[in-house]
Amino acid sequence: MAQDQVPLARQVDVAISQLEEELKGMTAGTIVLQIRDDNVGKFGLRHLPLACEEQQAESGGLTAMQVAALRRMAVQALKRKGNWTHGEICYDFALRNGKLTLSVQFESNYNMANMLFRLKPKKRDFREAAGD
Secondary structure, three states: OOHHHOOHHHHHHHHHHHOHHHHEOOOEEEEEEEEEOOEEEEEEEEOOHHHHHHHHHHHOOEOHHHHHHHHHHHHHHHHHOOOOOOEEEEEEEEEEOOEEEEEEEEEEOOOHHHHHHHOOOOHHHHHHHHOO
């Protein structure tokens, strides 16, 4: 099955499941997914290990069950995504007092070159821009 036939929600689920081993034991971080044509391209984690080190001693980090909950919450959050097809999704997660919290940031990107290509200017527009 081609990637463009797989729903974005399924792609997000697969991407986060690929990060599961890295997520286990973490207490905070950001999962970053780059979206192009409604397909997940690059994905990964951002975290500051030194900042997480102190908290890890207290809580032990995410468990397999919490990672599964994180995946479910990430997929559910996609319902808030608009009609854009290019951009970035950031899932900020933290484990506080044994409770998982997640906040999501959606960033839509548009390419002006694609829009300008469709708007073929008339010759007189060039003369006016040149000051003629």
